[in-house]
Amino acid sequence: MDRRHFLKLTAASLASAMAAHPQALLAAAASHRPAVLHVDELQTLEAACDLLLPPVNGISVRDAGVVNFIDKLLLHEGADQLPLYRSGLGLFRAAARAAGADNWSALAAATKQRFLEQLEDGHLAHSPAEQQALFQSLRFNTLLGFLAAPRHGANQHSAGWQAIGFPGHLHYQGGVSDADVAGLPPH
Amino acid sequence: MGKRTEWDVCVIGSGAGGGVMAERLSATGMKVVVLERGRHYSPDAFMQQDELSNVIRQDFFLPDYLETQRETSSDTAVPGKYSLMAQTVGGGTVHWGSWSWRFRPDEFRVASVEGEVPDSSLADWPISYEELSPYYAQAERALGVAGHAGGNPFGAPGQAMYPNPPHVYRPASRLIEQGARRLALNPFPIPMAINSRIYGGRGKCMNSGFCSSFGCPVQAKASSLAVHIPAALATGHCTLLANCRAVELLEGEGDRLRGVRYLNEQGKEQVLQARQVVLAAGSIGTTQLLLQSTSGRFPRGLLNTNDQVGRNLMCHVFAMVNFEMDDPSHSALGPPGNVAVDDFHPSNASRGFIRGGVIGEAIEATPIVSALKAASYLGRSQRVWGHDLSDYLARYPYIGGLIMVGEDLPVASNRIDLDPEHRDSQGLAVARITHRRHDNDIRLARYFEKRMADIAEAGGARRTWATDYTGVKTGSGHIMGTCRMGNDPQTSVLNRWCRAHEVKNLWVVDGSCFPTSGGYNPTLTIYANAYRVADHFIALNSRGELS
């Protein structure tokens, strides 16, 4: 299978897998205890997500519960991505071990940055297509975890929406006046 | 519904075309049954929508839908959900953005105006703007379109007063308006089928965003769900069968259909008999059903003797430019877009392409889609992460946008057919989209990208950037063609009344009858044409000439 084909397949399966069991994710979102990832893997992922999406207006991926979202996603809607994460996280572990660190998150910021760049380019010692698929998935899921509606277990306490100044579903709040839309100073 | 009920009319699909047909025909006392494959939402369910469900996963309006897509017949078609068209009572009008335009007169006779164009299958419409004009007015009244008649010097002539005043401009609209004026252009309010005041028994818009791609929880946004289907049901002559999917049109004797085979809510096969069948399942659904309905007489699918069913698929070409402004744009508030510029619409081959399109304000997308556009802002496809990504997201409240809806040229090989490799959850072959843009579309989009950037810059935008949408096919949501109407049965599927050339009691009344796509969003034209066809249908019926 060539690389482009692999990436295409992954994108298609991302969408279709996520459509499969929306209720399951809603239920799992209630718990913050790790479901499929180990504690050290969560620590690694959180550090990676934080580099992919550093705090926006001071609000971080940790504030939005992004890694908890990804953990539950891999249990349910994104279960078919789990093998990709498992083998990919092995690369993170190997890099940490080579540098004598307990966890990838403990590496120097520049080292982690370089690692993610290599992952994006498919230049680590592993199948390039899989590395790139993991990178794309991680970036996509980080954005979902930060910005999707809280009812999906993402964006906890609407932290991501607050970060970017998105007001959310204003129909719930009785709507907005024409004057507010216009944003003109009162006469 | 007794077992042997014979309906006067079976309408398949309850979107723009189907909604009008159901309402108009049942209002005259005809016994109408509507088959709709999707579910019937009550508006309060739309409070439960969100971007992940509606836009990214598309499991709200398309919970169980599959199609495949490829560029050319030599490519492998890849499965997915590409077309974004809601499968629900009300069809695509439930989640439309409601921009409601009349086509310009020249858009009904493009073949005559432009002559022969290589690699395109241009054709004139068998009807004129003048013939459709009163029906446009009827549709505008039914939908409560808000706008400013006479505001667009480049629009269709004879625009009647809109039933509602325009919506208020947000700061981003004013930036665009100012930029256009500085360039001596003519900005005007986009006509939108969204109540700017209480109208037609429906409330005023709550200005709450989550609008295009979402259903309206207060029905301020007009749709067949909010307007036509309730009116049809209120006649007492219309029965709506939601979650019922038509799977075959059944031939009877003497160039006629005898009924429709469908799967009911439990997936059980049923047959209903009808004297007339109105197919309004959208350009893709309509083609799929015709091609599924094979017989000795129509081995390649119903009406497909001339191999025209499914061909000339069009989906408009879009161009998109975003801009950053100093003050909050208020993109997340109010209906989707408010101000338009149409000065570049008239066709002018000296620009390097023919035909044109309309420019409208595009509110910035909901957060995830906006984040996925970061690559365009940063001008690169790698390293779209880190501090640059966060910096982009922090600008969200200050982003506004412009979009161009452009006329795409029909191409005979752009088509819908049945995919021999993939089946859906009900075991039926899925629709296969084969679509490659005509070069003219790309040149048109590039030209408009520049014009839109000029407008935003003249209005004082800090920065502008384009996102390439020319690769989007039916994902535009504007899906037209596939069952052309025309005067020549050799080159078209339907006659000027949207009645099948080859089967007397079959009518196709949705976007699939369009011979060309016009440079405006299509749905007001689908609605107006449906009112026109309904009038003709009713006149024939009252004269006893509906055979």
Ligand SMILES: Cc1cc2nc3c(=O)[nH]c(=O)nc-3n(C[C@H](O)[C@H](O)[C@H](O)COP(=O)(O)OP(=O)(O)OC[C@H]3O[C@@H](n4cnc5c(N)ncnc54)[C@H](O)[C@@H]3O)c2cc1C
């Ligand atoms: C996000 C978005 C925004 C849009 N915004 C605008 C806009 O601002 N302005 C504009 O003009 N247009 C807009 N459109 C386009 C508009 O939605 C369509 O042009 C319009 O809905 C098409 O009408 P139709 O009658 O052809 O089909 P549809 O509205 O698609 O209706 C077809 C119906 O048939 C049903 N059906 C299909 N197959 C079967 C079957 N076998 N049995 C029973 N039922 C079946 C479907 O479920 C559907 O309900 C937008 C589209 C999208 C996706």
Ligand code: SF4
């Ligand atoms: S913004 Fe207005 S029209 Fe759109 S969904 Fe909200 S209330 Fe309805």
